[in-house]
Amino acid sequence: MAEKNELLDVIATSLLPLLQAMDTLTWARQRLEPYGINNLVNAINDHAGPLKAALPSFRSAEWPKDLVNFQTLFDQSATATLLAYRGLEEASTVEGFDALRAARRSIQSHLLAERTLYPLASMSTPISQYYLPHERREDEDLLSKLDAAYDKTEGNAGFRECLGVGGEIRGGYAVYLPEYLDPTVPAPVVLALHGGRGSGPDFIWSWLPAARASGSVLIAPTAIGETWAITGEDLDSPNISRILDEVENSQTLDRSKILMTGMSDGGTFSYVSGLPDGSLATHIAPFAASFHPLLLEFVSSDRLSAVPIRITHGTRDWMFPIDVAHIAEDAFRSKSARLTFIELEDRAHVFPQDEAACTLDWFLNGET
Numbered sequence: 001m002a003e004k005n006e007l008l009d010v011i012a013t014s015l016l017p018l019l020q021a022m023d024t025l026t027w028a029r030q031r032l033e034p035y036g037i038n039n040l041v042n043a044i045n046d047h048a049g050p051l052k053a054a055l056p057s058f059r060s061a062e063w064p065k066d067l068v069n070f071q072t073l074f075d076q077s078a079t080a081t082l083l084a085y086r087g088l089e090e091a092s093t094v095e096g097f098d099a100l101r102a103a104r105r106s107i108q109s110h111l112l113a114e115r116t117l118y119p120l121a122s123m124s125t126p127i128s129q130y131y132l133p134h135e136r137r138e139d140e141d142l143l144s145k146l147d148a149a150y151d152k153t154e155g156n157a158g159f160r161e162c163l164g165v166g167g168e169i170r171g172g173y174a175v176y177l178p179e180y181l182d183p184t185v186p187a188p189v190v191l192a193l194h195g196g197r198g199s200g201p202d203f204i205w206s207w208l209p210a211a212r213a214s215g216s217v218l219i220a221p222t223a224i225g226e227t228w229a230i231t232g233e234d235l236d237s238p239n240i241s242r243i244l245d246e247v248e249n250s251q252t253l254d255r256s257k258i259l260m261t262g263m264s265d266g267g268t269f270s271y272v273s274g275l276p277d278g279s280l281a282t283h284i285a286p287f288a289a290s291f292h293p294l295l296l297e298f299v300s301s302d303r304l305s306a307v308p309i310r311i312t313h314g315t316r317d318w319m320f321p322i323d324v325a326h327i328a329e330d331a332f333r334s335k336s337a338r339l340t341f342i343e344l345e346d347r348a349h350v351f352p353q354d355e356a357a358c359t360l361d362w363f364l365n366g367e368t
Helices: 002-030 035-059 064-090 096-121 125-130 140-150 200-214 236-248 265-274 293-298 301-307 322-334 353-365
Strands: 158-162 173-177 185-192 217-221 255-264 283-287 309-314 339-344
Touching: 002 035, 002 064, 002 096, 002 125, 035 064, 035 096, 035 353, 064 096, 096 125, 096 200, 125 140, 125 158, 125 236, 158 200, 158 217, 173 200, 173 236, 185 265, 185 353, 200 217, 200 255, 200 353, 217 236, 236 265, 255 353, 265 283, 283 353, 293 322, 309 322, 309 353, 322 339, 339 353
Parallel strands: 185 217, 185 255, 255 283, 283 309, 309 339
Antiparallel strands: 158 173, 173 217
């Protein structure tokens, strides 16, 4: 069995390359677009090399029983990370929307790497820092608060997935409760709605670092159908209400602070579900969403004056062009809505994870 110092050296020489490779994938997945995959891969591929070089020593080390779980989860995460790089490289050999579809499939491996590695955040400060926004990674107070919380063994804090009614994935959800929350103290809520044909357990990782830093309960539902009930009978809003009630069995929720946000179809549904009178949403923040001014014909002026809205949209969006966001901006301003509009010049039809923390700051601390 390897000596303790030898194992520490093995971990040290493997951990930084893994986290840097994962950080680079986070950067890349925010910049996917149909005709830019080749340039993107050229920009990031070197970041996989140090991880490939470090893994043989990591795998050949002899691990004590109390670190076998660390070894297993780390190795699985590293394997998934390298698979994501390989998938992106393969995507760069085709063109257009075929390349985009292939790149998105490879990103699933990155999401698997994030889900797999997260349990080790309680054992490693660098891993814990990875699951925070970049600007909060050196926040000693926050890191100390997280460290202290990991000493507690009771409760339902952390990440978990729950199936829908009848044991189905559709209509289920993923939830993250920051480990340091007091279950009896009401906490703000972020409802993060995935894009078309996505799922809550995948989309939650784009929001988890920001929620973890802000002390917000993060709930990522999965639509009952293939996408959200943008037209026709709305089965999703009652299901989201049910999910909130279920989560409240573990953590008291602040019903006066509920952000409904979403990407693409999820952003569009945040309008559909969040705007009407009686909605549980107190704030709405759609990303890369579609919009039709007719929506506002069914929204009362009192509701529009009460619910702050933050629209974020990329100028390179190929699915819902930026003009769609400008139409939404003009329509809301004509109704004197409480609107913040963010235009991202370098983004296409993606979720900009680096906007999540400032969106939560807007939600929790004010509209500017």
